Amino acid sequence: MKKFLFITILSLLSISNVSASSENIKGQQLYIKHCDSCHGVKHGMDMSKRVAPPVFAVKMHYIGTYADKDSFVMAIADWLETRDANNSMMRGAVRRFGVMPEVKVSRDEAEKIAAYIYQGKLESPEGFQQHFEQMHGKQ
Ligand code: HEC
Secondary structure, three states, X not given: OHHHHHHHHHHHHHHHHHHHHHHHHHHHHHHXXXXXXXXXXXXXXXXXXXXXXXXXXXXXXXXXXXXXXXXXXXXHHHHHHHOOHHHOOOHXXXXXXXXXXXXXXXXXXXXXXXXXXXXXXOOOOOOHHHHHHHHHOOO
16 A cells, blocks of 8 residues: 555656646747747847847746745736736836746746746846946956
8 A cells, every 4th residue: 555655656746747837838939939039039238239138037037025936926917917117027128128028928838937947947138147247246
């Protein structure tokens, strides 16, 4: 009986692992489709070419306040629904680029994208670290 329980728990754990990573892949696909054109690394830190802060910067600003995954996901998904400059966590970016335009994704898609931003492997543009330290001090 004990052995059976152990095996059941093991297989439950591995099922949840599998679904967590396939959710991550889905989140990444959605991110690439809906967000990367503006938040990606393509133009590096060349501000004359950037139209939005790199996603890595977005993550750094949100994770400082929303450290756990649930509140992080909620905060990003809420931002996509409201885009209220008064609630911005990136006022410097709002001043530089203007408030983010509306991107049409469902709440479910928004949460998957946010979970990917929270736990997925993100690229940061070359020179990002120096820029961040310049703006916000050494972390
Ligand atoms: C058309 C360009 C564009 C697209 C596409 C885009 N964004 Fe943005 N985003 C911006 C700009 C510009 C800013 C900086 C100004 C601001 O914060 O509103 C920004 C800021 C943000 C912020 C910080 C908001 C704040 O001020 O606190 C988050 C979070 C964010 N984007 C998430 C996303 C996600 C997730 C997607 C994909 C679903 C996405 N963005 C797609 C342009 C874009």
